[in-house]
Each structure stands twice: as C-alpha cells, then as structure tokens.
Amino acid sequence: MTDLTAPKLIDAARTGASLDFKRLIPALRAAFIAGATAPLRHRHDLPEGALLLMPAWRGSAALGVKIVSVFPGNGTRGLNAVFSTYLLCDGATGRPLALIDGNEITARRTAAASALAGSYLARAQAARLLVVGAGHVAGMLPDAWAAVRPIREVAVWNRRPEGAQALAARLRAAGHDARAVTDLEAAVRAADITSCATLATAPLVRGEWLAPGAHLDLIGGFTPAMREADDAAIRAARVFIDTEAALREAGDITQPIAAGVLGPAEIAGDLAGLCRNEIPGRRSAGEITLFKSVGSALEDLAAASLVYGDAAD
Numbered sequence: 001m002t003d004l005t006a007p008k009l010i011d012a013a014r015t016g017a018s019l020d021f022k023r024l025i026p027a028l029r030a031a032f033i034a035g036a037t038a039p040l041r042h043r044h045d046l047p048e049g050a051l052l053l054m055p056a057w058r059g060s061a062a063l064g065v066k067i068v069s070v071f072p073g074n075g076t077r078g079l080n081a082v083f084s085t086y087l088l089c090d091g092a093t094g095r096p097l098a099l100i101d102g103n104e105i106t107a108r109r110t111a112a113a114s115a116l117a118g119s120y121l122a123r124a125q126a127a128r129l130l131v132v133g134a135g136h137v138a139g140m141l142p143d144a145w146a147a148v149r150p151i152r153e154v155a156v157w158n159r160r161p162e163g164a165q166a167l168a169a170r171l172r173a174a175g176h177d178a179r180a181v182t183d184l185e186a187a188v189r190a191a192d193i194t195s196c197a198t199l200a201t202a203p204l205v206r207g208e209w210l211a212p213g214a215h216l217d218l219i220g221g222f223t224p225a226m227r228e229a230d231d232a233a234i235r236a237a238r239v240f241i242d243t244e245a246a247l248r249e250a251g252d253i254t255q256p257i258a259a260g261v262l263g264p265a266e267i268a269g270d271l272a273g274l275c276r277n278e279i280p281g282r283r284s285a286g287e288i289t290l291f292k293s294v295g296s297a298l299e300d301l302a303a304a305s306l307v308y309g310d311a312a313d
Helices: 012-018 019-035 072-077 102-121 135-146 160-173 185-191 231-236 249-256 271-275 297-312
Strands: 008-010 042-045 050-058 063-069 081-089 096-101 128-133 151-157 179-182 195-198 215-218 237-242 289-292
Touching: 008 297, 012 096, 012 102, 012 297, 019 135, 019 271, 019 297, 050 297, 063 102, 063 297, 081 102, 081 297, 096 102, 096 297, 102 135, 102 215, 102 271, 102 289, 102 297, 128 135, 128 185, 135 160, 135 195, 151 160, 151 185, 160 179, 160 289, 231 249, 237 271
Parallel strands: 008 096, 128 151, 128 195, 151 179, 195 215, 215 289, 237 289
Antiparallel strands: 042 050, 050 063, 063 081, 081 096
C-alpha cells in the first residue's frame, strides 16, 4: 500500500529538468513580486565548514526549508564544497510533500537570480560574458545569461587554469563559444558582463578594470569574510543587492560599508524593487552596474514549487 504521507524523493536529474532558465527566471520574477516570508538564514559554524538552514513560506500556499552544508576544503577530496537538500511541505498542514535535490535548486536559482537582475541592469546588447570560477554554479551561468541577453562569447577564468579549461570544454560541448583565459584583467576589461561565482576571501575583480557600460555580478561570497571585488568596483558602480540579508552577510557590501566606502543609503535597490518596477534599473549605456546576491530562501521555495508541480502531474 502506498504511504500517502511519505514525501516524494526527487533526484538531481529530475530537479534540473524542471528548472530550465526560460521557465525559472520568470518564476523568480513572479515570486519577488508576490513576496514571501523568508527569515534570515540560520548559520552554524563548524570546525571545517558551516551548516545553513533556509526556511521560507508563502501563507498557506507553500512552506519549505533548505538544509545546506558548506565545506570549502572538499575540493582536495574530489567533492563539491556544498551539499544541500530541500524539504517542501504543504503550507496549510505542514505535511511533507517532497525531498528535492538542493544542490540543483541552489545552483539553478542562483544563476537565474543573477540573470533576472541582469535583465534590468545589463545593457540590452551585452554579448560578451566572463565567468569567474569553474564550479557547479559557474557552469550554469552561460545558459542563464543566454536566456535574457544575446550572449555570443563566453570567457572562463579560474584560479586553477585547468579548472577553467575543463569548464570551457564542457560549455563548448553544450554549444557555447567558450574559451579559457588566464589574464583576468584583460578578460574583465573586454567583458560586457562579469559574473563571479567563487569562494574568494580577497578581491579578484578591480574597479579600474571595469569598462563603461559593464555589469558586474557577484554571487559567490555569502559571509562577511568573503570578497570578490575591491572597493574601487563599489565606488565605480551603481550597486544593487538581492535582499537586505546582503547588508549583514555579504563581505562585498559589509566591508565597504565598514570602511566608509559605501553608505547603506547609497545602495540603489534590491531585486524585489526591480521586479516590481519600484526603482529604475540601468539608466544609461555607459553606467557601470553591480549586483550582489547572497541567495534567498524565497528563490528556493519558488524553484522547489516548480519541481514539485511537475512531479505531482
């Protein structure tokens, strides 16, 4: 007899199949417009990493929580740095509905949120994308950006050149005009969009490298100690964040604020404000824009709901 109370188990392949970017990006836009309750993530530091709990709910419509472990040293073990699982529940009763691969949700909603912000902030004709990093999320970025901008060229830089070469090869096999690069400065100067997905704790991208009209996307850092761009980049750009959590969790925001480089009132707005047309996005072709995200449980809930909707059909 089937246990009707048992949650569905949805693996990475089925999760990814439900989260095509041309479908996921509009779903995130709708979620930010509608809103949800998404408390600040619970973070617990461990000797070799961290445990994160990310709950969100939308009234009686949906309820869920993502459990994430982050172990930066896993690269030396041949493992991903991040593992996660998403528990989706009935918002009216709390009954568990599904256990969904959280890594796939995280990677895809992270890349989708960057592209969603970029649909307001990157120049309409932006065609040259630089991916900084070579991990799982980095590999999602070209497809996500191609859903909102006419991406023709993809450059990949990574601290380990062999990682950039491997990712560029996979992207070429998937149909992208991709190449690995070793000169980060030259690559940033040539890019229309620079999208960083690293675990860097010291700035990689310098503001002096950003060309007029460039868009800088910072999605890797999720603690106050992590940093992907320097103070000059913050000064040069009109700065946007995904949610207010970035004011407490993102080193690319908290460190410049502490140094007096950026005032909280100087942040142009957040992703909800962009989606609701409450604030203007890009204002001119020559403006430099910057988007900093730390990830939102609202995004996870929206993605998990899409996945479960397909599994329930």
